[in-house]
Amino acid sequence: MNDVLELQTDWRRRFEADPSRFVWRELQPAMDRSREAVGEFVGADPVSLAPVLNATTGIASVLQSFAPLLRPGDQLLTTAHDYNAVRQILRFTGERTGADVVVARVPFPIESPDQVTEAVLDAVTPKTKLAVIDHVTSPTALVFPIQDIVAALEPDIAVVVDGAHGPGQVPLTIDDLGSSWYTGNLHKWVCAPKGAAFLHSRADRIEMTVPAVISHGYNAEVEAPKDRYHALFDWLGTDDFSAWAVVPDALRLVGGLEAGGWDAVMKRNHDLVLYGRHLISETVATPLPAPDGMVGSMASVVLPDATGPDPGGELSPIMDDLFDAGFSTIVMNWPRWPHQLLRISAHLHNTADDYSALAAMLRT
Ligand SMILES: Cc1ncc(COP(=O)(O)O)c(C=O)c1O
Incomplete structure (x- = not known):
């Protein structure tokens, strides 16, 4: 971890030494290099990946993007094991759009992953438009059967997987999962510095997905939706990009601590x-x-x-x-x-x- 922090300090020094030069010349290659490394680690096409500050920001970005599709009486589904900040994003979105937040009563103690899928499906109605499902729950520390849940809900119901605790704790092949979105932290189990997380958007969701903060990328001259997606998320305003820049090193150093x-x-x-x-x-x-x-x-x-x-x-x-x-x-x-x-x-x-x-x- 100290090695990762030292490498992060190097990035910060380079940025502070000559900010304009860093932004014009070094920043984008560094963002792209990290996108490649994360894609390889989480089993995703790098094109689908956007840097976000943390999983909270990832979920907030998705809900900001999805809100225009919601009508009064629509339902946003979560589970009783969800993370408080995420529940509040759903409540806030509901208050702004007239959608209701519905909570699936996943039991605890629990005997089998099928009970999670059953509880989620029991809570689905014709009005359910989007579901936030944890990959690994926060209070109860359970690995949810996201593959089964996504297969049961998509494509009619958009699934956002809250993978705040996923990357580095459980193996991932996000491209095979088929959820509309997956957000994951790299500052937890991967041991990257705070501020390193990602949002994965399925190919057909890329065009509609915008960050919680809109900046230059919104009117960037681009050739394809994926370019606007990257332009929007890669630059939210002047920031400390070092956490994201050092992710490939964290992956290499921590992964290198065990022979396998x-x-x-x-x-x-x-x-x-x-x-x-x-x-x-x-x-x-x-x-x-x-x-x-x-x-x-x-x-x-x-x-x-x-x-x-x-x-x-x-x-x-x-x-x-x-x-x-x-x-x-x-x-x-x-x-x-x-x-x-x-x-x-x-x-x-x-x-x-x-x-x-x-x-x-x-x-x-
Ligand atoms: C399930 C879950 N979702 C979201 C979050 C929020 O993560 P962050 O604080 O990195 O945004 C956490 C944090 O522990 C979490 O456990």
Whole structure:
């Protein structure tokens, strides 16, 4: 990670040393080089990829692009496991267009991925126009069966896959998925710096897809819709482009830390988090809430219910104790107080000892 940050600093130095020259000469080749590298990593034609600041911006861009197609009474579908910021983008879009937000009640604990698909399909009506489906959910850390869901909904219902936690945690071949859009963070599991994320638009969606911020690209003289798409997303105004520029290095350096490359990185992390969740579930004496096959490199563990009055907020007060003890993990009041859901993660810096230490802390 430090190597990636140093390389990012080099990019910043080059930009600051001569901004005009950098923008005119170096920026576009750097953007295109990163687009190629990301395309190879996520199994996508680079043409379909646009840089975005983060997954939130990716989803906001899609909803901004889709809003003109919505009529009062149309429905925007999400699930009960979604991420709060994304839910708010849907609510905001609904308030502006008259569309309603419908929440599919995906169960938790859960026994099989089919229950996700069933819950989503149960919530579909003739008015459903767009669905946001997480690839890996945030509070519950479940890998959703996006392939099945996309196959069931598209092309009648536009699917946006929220892959905030996808790239680097689960293998991807986005071009084969067939969703209208997929947005993914590179600043999480790929260990690129903050500000590196992408939006993938299916070929027939490229022309209608605009960023949440409109800039020069809108009236750029272009030969094809894909050129306007890139012009719009590549330049949203003067910004620090170094996070996106350094993505190929992050992919190479982190993937190079295991002999088998990224597949081996993901497998190692997956195996380690399975070990961790078994250990912690045993320690706190709660059953595993999901099968191993629905786990990527994050896992949730149900903690015993809290006691006392609801302190409010999404995060459990236990987090203070965990932070003070040096753990970087998350406990949510999910779905609401007094229920407590611990989320653990495994990446290359983690070892089995980390989960033993966490289990020991939770025991007390
Ligand atoms: C499922 C999900 N969607 C969206 C986001 C938002 O990601 P970002 O803050 O990078 O925009 C997150 C962040 O953790 C997430 O877990």
